[in-house]
Amino acid sequence: MLEVKNINISFQRNIFNNANIKFYDSCIHAIVGKSGSGKTTFLRSIIQDSSRVQMEISYNEEVISEKDEFVRKHIGYVDQLGSYFPNMSIKQHFSFYAKMKGEKISVHDINEFLSRVNLHHVNIKKSPSVLSIGERKRFLIALSLYCDKDIIILDEPTASLDKKNIALLKEVLLSLKDKTIILTTHTQEILEICDVVYRIENQQFECEKNDNDKSKKENKTHEIKNYRFSPIKYFQYKTPIQWIQLIGMIVISVFILAQSLPLIQSFLIANTINPQVTNQSSKEMIFLRNRSGQLYFMYDPIMDCYNSKPFARQELDKIEQLEGVKTIEKIDMFPLFNPSTYENCEKFEVIDEKGNMQTYEFDSYGSRAPAIYPYYKYNSFNDGDNGIYISSMLSKMCDIQEGDMIKAKWYIPKNQYIRNDNPYRVISYVLKEFEFKVTKVLKPEEEYTTPSHDMIVYIPYSMYNEILNSINQDDKEIMSSNVIRASEKVDPVPYTVDEYVIFVDEDYASDVYNAILEMDDSYDVYSTYMSYLDIDAMQREAFQTKLISTGGICGIGIIAFITIQYFLMKSRKEEIELLRNNGIKRKQIYQSILFENGVYFIVTCGIGLLLSYLYQSYIEDFTNVLLFSGVIIVISFVLLCVNVIVSQFILKKKKRVRKVKL
Ligand SMILES: Nc1ncnc2c1ncn2[C@@H]1O[C@H](COP(=O)(O)OP(=O)(O)OP(=O)(O)O)[C@@H](O)[C@H]1O
Known part of the structure; x- marks a missing residue:
């Protein structure tokens, strides 16, 4: 016997006030009452804890302290909508429970259970969504039968059913002789077959009918299995769209990681200080010549001595007199x-x-x-x-x-x-x-x-x-x-020898360089220091441009990533609610999501590190392996965090309770 005592439930108002109710073994119980009297709330409070609910449950005179375990072992719950796991086919529903029971189930056995609830010729490879709502409810009863649940709770089982389906359901309920059935209904046809009827009145259960003595009680001798939920094995249950979404998220993440590789390279180039930029000689030496003919490309000191011509003495004197010039020497x-x-x-x-x-x-x-x-x-x-x-x-x-x-x-x-x-x-x-x-x-x-x-x-x-x-x-x-x-x-x-090197005070290097260029069109100067500064500025500019463009591309990628994750988790909300209804602990559900995130992280990070290795072998530079790997791991981790935050946001968001119009 299932006994629920001292029931106190209140939201904005009191729904139950110190109510008590008993459910007899192998009897069909109906709970009736006005709309809003608390039928659904009570049924749900049997299977899930809530801060608004206080009650004491005992089963066969044993007080239930672990509600989740009790639900896993004893209770099959069918809600008004006939909710099923949207991520599983009919066959997968059975194999999911079979795995929890630690056994295998054959197609033959599945069909056997389905025929017990008048579901013949159902394509078990399909999602339960192909079934009508009445068929779905019977399918869920078949699952409870397979799971050896001895208590089956049905919230408004006749909701949205036509006469034919009500008759079929009635037939099924009557066939479940060894089960304790608890249902809520307004349908007279179903009420007729109930052994016990309770009415909710004044926040209490009032017994309207009690024929439990007439019912044929059967001693339950079957062994009750301990259902084990494996967060790892649960990973496989996904719809094709969910697989595509998961792969899509990995692809986008890898794309973001791939974008980061040339960016790291550009950053390294822009921030590598060439020793020659800071060295004394490159700052203090400016190469100089007087050119005959055209300058076709950049002046390359000494190598371009073929069109160098002598300076007049006064020209050199003029250069020597520039502020910061220490001396001018010939060079070859x-x-x-x-x-x-x-x-x-x-x-x-x-x-x-x-x-x-x-x-x-x-x-x-x-x-x-x-x-x-x-x-x-x-x-x-x-x-x-x-x-x-x-x-x-x-x-x-x-x-x-x-x-x-x-x-x-x-x-x-x-x-x-x-x-x-x-x-x-x-x-x-x-x-x-x-x-x-x-x-x-x-x-x-x-x-x-x-x-x-x-x-x-x-x-x-x-x-x-x-x-x-x-x-x-x-x-x-x-x-x-x-x-x-x-x-x-x-x-x-x-x-x-017609080429020169000017030694300058390094503070005046740029002034002397520019002053000479302005003196005469045929004067060429070259300063290693100034060239590196130019290259340095160009590289920084290139890095900034790359940073902006990569940032834009990655921004779009992250928006797409969040959108996919949002819809993926939204599609899973119902599934998670159902796991809870099956007595799967919240902690284990989070473990399964964590495992999924872990798989995502390992795959993304692994591909990212491989890409990083290939990229480094392409640029033939393995001197910054740690930096490249570190950045890949950090970005993968940040994406994982985004993933987790979006998941938590969706899961914590309150779900609107859907009800079928009666
Ligand atoms: N999570 C909740 N937060 C606030 N109020 C709630 C919540 N759940 C239920 N209620 C309120 O508790 C009352 C009982 O609701 P419940 O759905 O149990 O009624 P019911 O008897 O099943 O009604 P119906 O026959 O229309 O299905 C309602 O007033 C409902 O608004």
């Missing part, structure tokens, strides 16, 4: 390949202190080969020891340490052929071999480089001049094809 280099043909790159040998020699060969068609450059007393890396220094890049490329010897033949300019009809002079070279002992390997933040050269052997300016002046007319001039052609037209004259 000795390359490893013939710069007038870009051919015949010489071998470069490195001999370590143990005498091991390593020979390096460079692409003769490229400018990226070692070259000798002078250094000056103004360079901060000058130790004043007249030593041979090498750039960090040369040390890295040719594995050169301090104390190693470097040996190579270098191209030293000898003559120049200047034609009146051509702004480009032709320069002839002689090859000279030198062997240097490396005194110091410079750090990137010390050295100076040019756009074309970063593998540099720095020699003292005095030594550079000595080498240049050591060339005499007896040295064998390399007669490359352009020298031969030029020599047929004009006589050679000794080579002159």
